[in-house]
Amino acid sequence: MKKPLPHTIYKTLLKTFGPQRWWPAETPFEVIVGAILTQSTNWTNVEKAIRNLKRQKLLTLREMSKVKSVKLQKAIRPSGYFRAKAKKLKAFVGHLQQQHKEKLKSLFDQPISQLRVELLSIHGIGPETADSIILYAANKPSFVVDAYTKRIGQRVGLFEFTKYDQIQRFFEDNLPKRLKIYNEFHALIVKLGKDYCQPKPRCENCPLKVNNLCSSPAGQQASF
DNA sequence: ACCCAGGTGGCCC
DNA sequence: GGGCCACATGGG
Numbered sequence: 001m002k003k004p005l006p007h008t009i010y011k012t013l014l015k016t017f018g019p020q021r022w023w024p025a026e027t028p029f030e031v032i033v034g035a036i037l038t039q040s041t042n043w044t045n046v047e048k049a050i051r052n053l054k055r056q057k058l059l060t061l062r063e064m065s066k067v068k069s070v071k072l073q074k075a076i077r078p079s080g081y082f083r084a085k086a087k088k089l090k091a092f093v094g095h096l097q098q099q100h101k102e103k104l105k106s107l108f109d110q111p112i113s114q115l116r117v118e119l120l121s122i123h124g125i126g127p128e129t130a131d132s133i134i135l136y137a138a139n140k141p142s143f144v145v146d147a148y149t150k151r152i153g154q155r156v157g158l159f160e161f162t163k164y165d166q167i168q169r170f171f172e173d174n175l176p177k178r179l180k181i182y183n184e185f186h187a188l189i190v191k192l193g194k195d196y197c198q199p200k201p202r203c204e205n206c207p208l209k210v211n212n213l214c215s216s217p218a219g220q221q222a223s224f
Numbered sequence: 225a226c227c228c229a230g231g232t233g234g235c236c237c
Numbered sequence: 238g239g240g241c242c243a244c245a246t247g248g249g
Binding site: 040041042044045048049077078079080081082083084085 | 243244245246247248
């Protein structure tokens with residue numbers, strides 16, 4: 001089968017599923033909190049945690065900085081890893097307080113590469129969380145790679161490498177560097193992943209299969 | 225009773 | 238640089 005192009009896949013997904021309008025949040029700060037809370041966790045659990053934070057008026061830089069860790073832990077408990085994640089949230093707001101006078105604008109007003117390095121220096125922020133923050137909170141084009149992106153890309157036959165930076169480079173090199181495309185594409189990949197590309201594949205009605213853009217599971221779906 | 229979710233950091237070799 | 242493991246809740 002011919003190797004599909006990222007942009008072809010993007011157009012197919014957009015036509016099939018329609019615009020996803022990510023990130024589901026009301027403010028940039030809420031995007032950041034959600035990005036940390038959703039690490040290896042179902043989004044519905046994150047929604048419960050976010051609701052708790054809102055009800056307790058903790059979903060602001062100032063309040064999250066002041067609140068006791070144990071109280072923060074209890075609020076975000078439904079999102080799992082609640083002690084680890086409370087520490088990560090504290091690390092982020094602490095960094096912003098000390099380095100940027102609590103101003104997100106100050107953090108975001110710098111080149112993408114510089115911003116990314118700074119985010120990665122904060123405890124609990126790895127490459128995917130950093131890129132999610134850059135893309136969906138700062139609104140700058142940095143392609144997000146998650147577990148679905150890797151799995152789908154490999155099953156479809158787009159690439160075989162596995163390292164985050166390689167996969168990100170692949171998409172950025174093969175797509176117009178546009179905020180709108182990076183934003184929608186990642187959201188569409190998550191939608192496709194949830195519906196059809198779990199560890200146990202459900203390829204029957206997958207739009208990529210229907211449109212002849214995927215060769216899985218023709219014998220290669222064994223391991224990832 | 226499993227299996228898994230929009231990862232990351234800390235160890236070990 | 239790669240391979241494990243802890244971190245934890247809730248839904249299928």
